[in-house]
């Protein structure tokens with residue numbers, strides 16, 4: 417592995433000082449244009465450049481799902497995607513779920529079912545649940561488990577998350593259609 | 594990221610190949626679910642990163658009856674999971690795809706990246722081995738096709754040269770009644786590399802084909818073992834015999850992070866029995 421003395425030196429975002437490259441994309445419905453470091457991850461871009469701190473970094477290696485965002489309608493681990501790969505992409509982060517200061521049905525159901533405790537996994541968990549309901553408005557428990565398979569939660573034991581998604585699905589079918 | 598690389602995403606195969614030819618120390622980026630970890634951990638340092646996801650050939654997946662299925666290098670694991678035709682014709686491939694990592698990883702991870710990464714425990718290797726898949730390779734010098742059984746050269750090593758790109762894998766078509774299963778054992782369900790991954794295939798002529806991953810330096814096709822059971826009926830006694838025989842071909846690391854060698858020997862046996870039983874059940878239906 418790396419030869420650094422402190423793990424931090426290896427894993428923290430370090431500016432490569434390479435010539436900047438243009439990046440154009442849509443984040444939560446808004447057009448963004450920036451000149452960026454070609455080696456930075458989408459996660460670092462969202463947090464460092466756009467100051468969207470909702471998306472979390474847990475492991476930085478694809479294991480935990482805390483960094484999950486929706487890119488072109490599909491969930492991705494933003495720690496494993498280069499920002500430049502999101503060229504012309506449509507990105508949805510946790511900040512894009514609520515509308516006009518009102519929490520979405522999915523978020524409301526997470527609160528109602530106590531589907532979070534420390535909340536660190538929650539933004540990623542919500543994005544996985546959002547993408548799941550977008551592709552399948554009436555998921556079975558099995559499908560929910562598959563949909564959140566990449567989101568680790570050390571607090572809830574997952575049952576309350578599953579309950580929240582089930583009940584959000586029901587409400588969305590009733591209220592949004 | 595500590596690697597300082599120039600990033601390039603060509604729109605054609607020709608551009609990609611000539612970039613690769615001109616720029617030594619280029620690494621290919623597909624889904625990035627393996628290479629991003631290496632770059633981040635500073636295990637791998639590259640000067641150029643070539644994203645192949647813009648190449649039209651890489652984005653094709655096409656099935657031709659009586660010929661087979663071509664899976665381009667940008668096709669993701671989830672695209673395999675969702676394809677009903679693949680599930681019908683090559684069930685062990687779908688089975689292995691279902692079990693690879695997590696949902697979001699599967700949205701990015703490619704089939705071709707899985708074999709190019711050449712992990713001894715690559716989940717998609719065993720199914721591709723029992724189907725005699727062909728690896729399609731291109732370079733500025735021309736194209737070549739390598740049998741999947743000759744593609745792996747060691748732990749994280751393949752026969753690929755620095756100037757070569759895999760454009761896709763081709764899986765020959767199967768006849769009606771062909772069947773296969775994939776079984777794996779990992780520390781936790783899903784989302785962890787397997788301790789043992791096993792693909793078994795039974796052709797309509799009752800030929801049994803076998804491949805196993807994570808028990809040696811590369812995924813293994815068990816050709817010799819297949820020959821020694823040729824023409825024999827699959828009975829519990831034969832299963833017991835295979836369970837003992839298979840150990841001769843295994844060469845697991847004495848103590849890896851995931852499990853001891855003894856455990857892998859044991860699990861291989863359990864999976865063989867389970868897999869043969871499943872194949873026979875499927876046949877009966």
Ligand SMILES: Cc1cc2nc3c(=O)[nH]c(=O)nc-3n(C[C@H](O)[C@H](O)[C@H](O)COP(=O)(O)OP(=O)(O)OC[C@H]3O[C@@H](n4cnc5c(N)ncnc54)[C@H](O)[C@@H]3O)c2cc1C
Nearest residue numbers: 478621623624625626627628694702703706707709716759
């Ligand atoms: C959390 C996590 C869990 C995982 N779980 C599993 C698991 O359960 N089972 C499993 O098998 N794997 C697992 N993996 C590993 C990985 O997801 C797979 O191996 C995946 O299929 C790699 O594909 P990719 O497109 O992301 O490859 P990349 O990371 O893009 O590439 C992998 C390697 O192949 C080379 N390469 C890629 N495409 C080509 C090409 N067309 N031509 C030449 N070279 C090429 C790259 O240069 C690189 O060296 C896991 C990874 C993570 C992060």
Ligand code: FES
Nearest residue numbers: 474475476481495
């Ligand atoms: S921070 Fe990306 S998966 Fe853990």
Ligand code: FES
Nearest residue numbers: 533535569570571
């Ligand atoms: S709420 Fe704490 S990790 Fe999920």
